[in-house]
Amino acid sequence: MRKIKVSVTLGCIFVLLLSFTNEFAVAQTPTQRVTDAPNSAFELKNGDRVVFLGNSLFENDFQYGYLELALTTRWPDRDVTFRNLGWTGDDVYGVARSTITNPPTGYELLLGELTKAKPTVVFLAYGGVEAEAGEAGLPVFKEGVTKLLDKxxxxxxxxxxxxxxxxxxxxSAQNRAKRNAMLEVYASAIAKIAAERGKRFIDLFKPIQEISQKAVLTENGIHLNETGYYYLTTTLEKSLGLPPRTKPVAISVSKNTAETTAPAKILNSGMTDSGLKFTLDEAILPLPLPQEGPELTNQGPVIKITGLKKGFYTLTADDQEVITASAKNWEDGVEIKQGPSFTQVRELRQMILKKNDLFFFQYRPLNTTYILGFRSYEQGRHVKGLEEQSILIKWLEGQIALNRTPKSSVYHLTLLK
Structure with missing residues (x-):
């Protein structure tokens, strides 16, 4: 379950769930199936609205923001709206969402929340809860997935x-094996439905299982921790056909000349007594590394500098020390894991987390029953306050837009004396 963080300054404690009747209406005309090109590279376009719909796999990312951060920074020149509708313990029939009254049912709430989000892209993550029902629950699950895809x-x-x-x-190892065997059965069913409907399918089961052999990915064996969401996100990017976030940089220096490859650009004549200066224009921001976990590689740009005399060299970025390494290390390639771009992406991540906190408490207030449910006669007046939360959400989305594009930095390599 998501760890709740309440922001006093933003005052976000309520949700906006209005006009159920309109949200739940089903179109009377036949639905035209929307197909995708499952094997092509994924792309978000300007104006897209992305919804994460599922169980705790999505809800728990409210704590870390990795999924939204990754997709936000992939296309920094495009305005894309993200809404996380994950709900711990939920299934394809919205069983966990029935928190107000009945009617509306949990399923009606699920469809209403999805409709209200006006999605153009929906990431659908179900099956973990339903697999507990075993083989007997498979037909009901497949029918539920099909109905959601129709919607x-x-x-x-x-x-x-x-x-x-x-x-x-x-x-026990025996229980784990039994549960995983059933999860694979449900994963196969999802893959088959995706193929039949012309939808993209992403297998998270096998990659996460393999990575778990070398890293601690969960809090309790089931729910991912920060490291787990980091790996989940990188797995998702790879499965979507997205290229690596950074390109290696090669710089060849001598006393009077220096040559390099994009995205670096030399600013002075070469490796002089005052050092070597260059810019590094990154196309997208790196992902921030989790606070705990194994030493992760290939997240920042790898810079190779040949032609340096023996000694140790310090690299700074915008006058901030980044790393010190030997000439041999620089020749082999040094990965940059801190500096202005990492500072920028950490700040961007905090904006996303604040925005998502506001949205979470807007559509899922702690006292839903008293505001929107059968006891709304007591505190229903707060519905207006829920609407006003949208102003803060929109403002934060504007701040995210202003800070999602990498900024060019001036790097300076000097001999350590």
Whole structure:
């Protein structure tokens, strides 16, 4: 379950869930299926609205923001709106969402929230909860997935189906193996539905299972921790056909000349007594590394500098020290894991987390029953305050837009004396 963080300064404690009747209406005309090119590289376009719909796999990322951060920074020149509708314990019938009254049912709430988000792209992550029902629950699950895809098609959005993730640890090895075997059965069912409907399918089960052999990915064997979401995000990017975030930089220096490859650009004549200066124009920001976990590689640009005399050289970026390494290290290639771009992306991540906190408490207030449910006669007046939260959300989205593009930095390499 998501760890709740309340921001006092932003005052976000309520949700906007209005006009259920209109949201739940089903179109009377036949639905045209929206297909995708599952094997092509994924791309978000200007004006897209991305929804993460599923169980705790999505809700728990409210704490880390990795999924939205990754997709936001991939296309920094495009305005894309993100809404996380993940709900811990939920299934394809919205069973966990029935928190106000009945009616509306949990399923009606699910469809209403999805419709209200006006998605153009929906990441769908179910199956983890439903697999507990075993083989007997498979037909009901497949019918539920099909109905959700029909709804997404009706809304004119593309759907991307994700498999459940594995159970990393359980009370016994035998129980873990049994549960994972059933999760794979449900993952196969999802993959088959995706193929039949012309949708993208992303297998998270096998990659996460393999990575778990070398890193601690969960809090309790089931729910991912920060490192787990980092790897989940990089797995998602790779499965979507997205290229690496950075390109290696090669610089060859002598006393009077210096040559390099993009995205670097030499600013002085070569390696002089005052050092070597160059800019590094990155196309997209790196992903911030998790606070705990193994030493991760290939996240920042790798810079190779040949022609240096023996000694140790310090690299600074905008006058801030980045790393010191030997001439041999620079010749082999040094990965940059801190500096202005990492500072920028950490600040961007905090903006995303604040925005998502506002949205979370807007559509899921702690006292939903008293504002929107059968006891709304007591505190229903606060509905207006829920609407006003949208102003703050929009403002934060504007700040995210202003800070998602990498800024050019001046790097300075000097001999350590």
């Amino acid at each position: 997404i098609d009706q809304l004119g959005a593309k759907a991307i189906l994700l498999s459940p993730i594995p159970v990393i640890s359980a009370d």
